[in-house]
Amino acid sequence: MSQVDTELEKGLLAILCTFHKYAQGKMGDLHQAAFQSLLRSELCHLLTDTEQQETVRMVFINYDADRNQNISFDEYVNLIAYILRKLCVKHGN
Numbered sequence: 001m002s003q004v005d006t007e008l009e010k011g012l013l014a015i016l017c018t019f020h021k022y023a024q025g026k027m028g029d030l031h032q033a034a035f036q037s038l039l040r041s042e043l044c045h046l047l048t049d050t051e052q053q054e055t056v057r058m059v060f061i062n063y064d065a066d067r068n069q070n071i072s073f074d075e076y077v078n079l080i081a082y083i084l085r086k087l088c089v090k091h092g093n
């Protein structure tokens with residue numbers, strides 16, 4: 001890969017690296033506990049109630065589109081897209 005140095009490229013790599021930091025299992029997906037750790041540690045300023053087990057469970061259920069009890073990279077990207085849309089609205093765009 002060529003040198004990555006723009007803010008957007010750094011942000012995109014941070015999204016990818018954060019997923020892999022927490023991903024476990026054969027498929028490299030996020031189990032519920034790992035997903036919870038990711039939300040609590042990495043998204044606690046953008047998502048509310050990340051300390052609440054029930055809130056995290058509901059987010060997990062909402063984004064586990066294929067209901068296999070794991071969050072795949074594509075499902076994680078859907079959550080990231082949701083957060084980005086929320087930020088866009090918040091900032092009036």
Ligand SMILES: [Ca+2]
Pocket residue numbers: 063064065066067068069070071072075
């Ligand atoms: Ca899934």
